[in-house]
Amino acid sequence: SAVISQKPSRDICQRGTSLTIQCQVDSQVTMMFWYRQQPGQSLTLIATANQGSEATYESGFVIDKFPISRPNLTFSTLTVSNMSPEDSSIYLCSVPLTYGYGYTFGSGTRLTVV
Protein backbone atom coordinates (compact mmCIF):
# COMPACT_ATOMS: atom_id res chain seq x y z
CA SER A 1 0.00 0.00 0.00
CA ALA A 2 1.01 3.63 -0.41
CA VAL A 3 3.54 5.02 2.04
CA ILE A 4 3.36 8.68 3.02
CA SER A 5 6.26 10.78 4.21
CA GLN A 6 5.02 13.84 6.07
CA LYS A 7 7.12 16.67 7.39
CA PRO A 8 7.81 18.43 9.58
CA SER A 9 6.80 16.06 12.36
CA ARG A 10 6.40 18.95 14.75
CA ASP A 11 6.98 22.66 14.96
CA ILE A 12 6.53 25.54 17.34
CA CYS A 13 5.59 28.74 15.56
CA GLN A 14 4.98 32.34 16.45
CA ARG A 15 1.50 33.70 15.99
CA GLY A 16 1.02 35.58 12.75
CA THR A 17 3.47 33.41 10.82
CA SER A 18 2.77 30.60 8.36
CA LEU A 19 3.83 26.97 8.24
CA THR A 20 3.87 24.71 5.20
CA ILE A 21 3.41 20.98 5.72
CA GLN A 22 4.51 18.55 3.05
CA CYS A 23 3.29 15.08 2.16
CA GLN A 24 5.14 12.86 -0.29
CA VAL A 25 3.56 9.59 -1.41
CA ASP A 26 5.57 6.73 -2.86
CA SER A 27 2.99 6.09 -5.58
CA GLN A 28 0.66 8.15 -7.72
CA VAL A 29 -2.71 8.88 -6.18
CA THR A 30 -5.60 10.85 -7.58
CA MET A 31 -6.86 12.37 -4.35
CA MET A 32 -5.11 13.43 -1.20
CA PHE A 33 -6.88 14.58 1.92
CA TRP A 34 -5.86 16.94 4.69
CA TYR A 35 -7.15 16.59 8.24
CA ARG A 36 -6.87 18.46 11.50
CA GLN A 37 -6.99 16.72 14.85
CA GLN A 38 -7.29 18.99 17.84
CA PRO A 39 -6.09 17.64 21.19
CA GLY A 40 -8.26 14.78 22.37
CA GLN A 41 -10.62 15.16 19.43
CA SER A 42 -11.52 13.29 16.30
CA LEU A 43 -10.15 14.07 12.86
CA THR A 44 -11.82 16.83 10.89
CA LEU A 45 -11.47 16.92 7.13
CA ILE A 46 -10.04 20.22 5.94
CA ALA A 47 -9.94 19.72 2.19
CA THR A 48 -9.47 17.34 -0.70
CA ALA A 49 -6.45 18.05 -2.87
CA ASN A 50 -6.86 17.15 -6.53
CA GLN A 51 -4.03 17.25 -9.01
CA GLY A 52 -4.54 19.85 -11.67
CA SER A 53 -7.43 21.64 -10.01
CA GLU A 54 -8.15 23.71 -6.95
CA ALA A 55 -8.63 21.96 -3.65
CA THR A 56 -12.14 21.39 -2.36
CA TYR A 57 -12.62 22.78 1.12
CA GLU A 58 -15.00 21.59 3.79
CA SER A 59 -17.36 23.90 5.63
CA GLY A 60 -15.46 26.10 8.05
CA PHE A 61 -12.17 25.97 6.16
CA VAL A 62 -11.11 28.53 3.57
CA ILE A 63 -8.35 28.72 1.00
CA ASP A 64 -6.91 31.95 2.37
CA LYS A 65 -6.26 30.30 5.71
CA PHE A 66 -5.27 26.84 4.45
CA PRO A 67 -3.88 27.13 0.93
CA ILE A 68 -3.10 23.76 -0.63
CA SER A 69 -0.86 22.87 -3.51
CA ARG A 70 -0.94 19.66 -5.52
CA PRO A 71 1.70 19.98 -8.23
CA ASN A 72 1.72 16.29 -9.16
CA LEU A 73 0.19 12.94 -8.25
CA THR A 74 2.68 12.15 -5.48
CA PHE A 75 2.99 15.40 -3.57
CA SER A 76 0.91 17.99 -1.74
CA THR A 77 1.43 20.81 0.70
CA LEU A 78 -0.88 22.44 3.22
CA THR A 79 -0.04 25.89 4.54
CA VAL A 80 -1.46 27.14 7.80
CA SER A 81 -1.46 30.91 7.36
CA ASN A 82 -1.44 33.77 9.81
CA MET A 83 -1.42 31.35 12.70
CA SER A 84 -3.04 31.85 16.07
CA PRO A 85 -2.92 29.61 19.15
CA GLU A 86 -6.26 28.13 18.06
CA ASP A 87 -4.45 26.54 15.12
CA SER A 88 -2.43 24.37 17.49
CA SER A 89 -3.33 20.87 16.35
CA ILE A 90 -2.05 17.81 14.62
CA TYR A 91 -2.35 18.02 10.85
CA LEU A 92 -2.43 14.82 8.82
CA CYS A 93 -2.55 13.96 5.16
CA SER A 94 -4.21 10.84 3.85
CA VAL A 95 -4.54 8.88 0.63
CA PRO A 96 -6.57 5.84 -0.39
CA LEU A 97 -4.92 2.51 0.23
CA THR A 98 -3.60 0.92 -2.94
CA TYR A 99 -6.07 -1.95 -2.97
CA GLY A 100 -9.03 0.40 -2.82
CA TYR A 101 -10.48 0.03 0.65
CA GLY A 102 -9.53 2.34 3.45
CA TYR A 103 -7.08 5.15 3.74
CA THR A 104 -3.54 5.46 4.95
CA PHE A 105 -2.27 8.45 6.87
CA GLY A 106 0.94 10.35 7.21
CA SER A 107 2.53 10.38 10.63
CA GLY A 108 1.18 13.87 11.30
CA THR A 109 2.56 17.31 12.04
CA ARG A 110 2.14 18.48 15.61
CA LEU A 111 1.84 22.26 15.45
CA THR A 112 2.06 24.51 18.48
CA VAL A 113 1.43 28.21 18.01
CA VAL A 114 2.73 30.51 20.73
Add this chain to the structure above:
Amino acid sequence: GQQVMQIPQYQHVQEGEDFTTYCNSSTTLSNIQWYKQRPGGHPVFLIQLVKSGEVKKQKRLTFQFGEAKKNSSLHITATQTTDVGTYFCGRAQKLVFGQGTRLTINP
Protein backbone atom coordinates in the same frame (compact mmCIF):
# COMPACT_ATOMS: atom_id res chain seq x y z
CA GLY B 1 -23.59 15.77 5.16
CA GLN B 2 -23.95 12.38 6.75
CA GLN B 3 -22.67 12.34 10.29
CA VAL B 4 -21.85 9.27 12.30
CA MET B 5 -22.25 9.35 16.05
CA GLN B 6 -20.00 7.13 18.09
CA ILE B 7 -20.46 5.94 21.68
CA PRO B 8 -19.14 5.72 24.25
CA GLN B 9 -16.59 8.51 24.17
CA TYR B 10 -14.40 6.78 26.74
CA GLN B 11 -14.18 3.24 28.03
CA HIS B 12 -11.91 1.93 30.74
CA VAL B 13 -11.73 -1.83 31.26
CA GLN B 14 -9.72 -4.36 33.15
CA GLU B 15 -7.42 -6.42 31.00
CA GLY B 16 -9.31 -9.50 29.89
CA GLU B 17 -12.69 -7.81 29.82
CA ASP B 18 -14.60 -7.29 26.61
CA PHE B 19 -15.10 -3.91 24.93
CA THR B 20 -17.65 -2.63 22.44
CA THR B 21 -17.99 0.66 20.61
CA TYR B 22 -20.99 1.67 18.55
CA CYS B 23 -21.46 3.85 15.52
CA ASN B 24 -24.85 5.25 14.53
CA SER B 25 -26.11 7.20 11.57
CA SER B 26 -29.47 8.82 10.95
CA THR B 27 -29.22 7.89 7.29
CA THR B 28 -28.29 4.76 5.42
CA LEU B 29 -24.57 4.30 4.92
CA SER B 30 -23.13 2.83 1.75
CA ASN B 31 -20.27 1.47 3.80
CA ILE B 32 -18.42 2.03 7.04
CA GLN B 33 -14.77 1.83 7.93
CA TRP B 34 -13.03 1.32 11.25
CA TYR B 35 -9.67 2.71 12.31
CA LYS B 36 -7.44 2.43 15.35
CA GLN B 37 -5.22 5.26 16.56
CA ARG B 38 -2.64 4.40 19.17
CA PRO B 39 -1.65 7.18 21.59
CA GLY B 40 0.69 9.53 19.75
CA GLY B 41 0.12 7.73 16.47
CA HIS B 42 -1.95 8.16 13.36
CA PRO B 43 -5.12 6.29 12.40
CA VAL B 44 -4.61 2.83 10.94
CA PHE B 45 -7.27 1.21 8.77
CA LEU B 46 -8.81 -1.92 10.26
CA ILE B 47 -11.71 -2.92 8.04
CA GLN B 48 -14.51 -1.87 5.73
CA LEU B 49 -18.07 -3.19 5.92
CA VAL B 50 -20.37 -2.90 2.94
CA LYS B 51 -23.21 -5.42 3.11
CA SER B 52 -26.30 -5.26 5.27
CA GLY B 53 -25.86 -7.49 8.32
CA GLU B 54 -22.21 -8.13 7.52
CA VAL B 55 -20.01 -9.57 10.24
CA LYS B 56 -16.24 -9.74 9.93
CA LYS B 57 -13.66 -10.97 12.39
CA GLN B 58 -10.02 -10.18 12.89
CA LYS B 59 -8.68 -12.37 15.67
CA ARG B 60 -10.31 -10.96 18.83
CA LEU B 61 -12.06 -8.12 16.95
CA THR B 62 -15.58 -8.56 15.59
CA PHE B 63 -17.11 -5.94 13.32
CA GLN B 64 -20.80 -5.76 12.50
CA PHE B 65 -22.86 -3.70 10.07
CA GLY B 66 -26.52 -3.36 10.93
CA GLU B 67 -29.31 -4.75 8.80
CA ALA B 68 -30.50 -1.25 7.97
CA LYS B 69 -26.92 -0.09 7.32
CA LYS B 70 -27.38 2.70 9.82
CA ASN B 71 -25.23 1.35 12.62
CA SER B 72 -22.09 -0.60 13.21
CA SER B 73 -20.18 -2.01 16.12
CA LEU B 74 -16.68 -3.12 17.00
CA HIS B 75 -16.34 -5.71 19.73
CA ILE B 76 -13.04 -6.76 21.26
CA THR B 77 -12.98 -10.01 23.21
CA ALA B 78 -10.65 -10.36 26.17
CA THR B 79 -8.85 -7.05 25.82
CA GLN B 80 -5.08 -6.86 26.00
CA THR B 81 -2.90 -3.85 26.75
CA THR B 82 -2.01 -3.69 23.05
CA ASP B 83 -5.66 -2.79 22.36
CA VAL B 84 -5.23 0.62 24.01
CA GLY B 85 -6.05 3.49 21.69
CA THR B 86 -8.91 5.36 20.10
CA TYR B 87 -11.22 3.54 17.73
CA PHE B 88 -12.92 5.55 15.02
CA CYS B 89 -15.66 4.65 12.63
CA GLY B 90 -16.14 6.62 9.47
CA ARG B 91 -18.12 6.73 6.30
CA ALA B 92 -16.01 6.35 3.21
CA GLN B 93 -16.00 8.38 0.01
CA LYS B 94 -14.18 11.33 1.49
CA LEU B 95 -13.64 9.82 4.87
CA VAL B 96 -15.57 11.53 7.65
CA PHE B 97 -14.88 10.22 11.13
CA GLY B 98 -17.06 9.67 14.13
CA GLN B 99 -15.97 11.14 17.45
CA GLY B 100 -14.03 8.04 18.43
CA THR B 101 -13.98 5.86 21.53
CA ARG B 102 -10.88 6.04 23.66
CA LEU B 103 -10.09 2.69 25.24
CA THR B 104 -7.85 2.48 28.26
CA ILE B 105 -6.99 -0.77 30.00
CA ASN B 106 -5.99 -1.59 33.55
CA PRO B 107 -3.40 -4.35 33.39
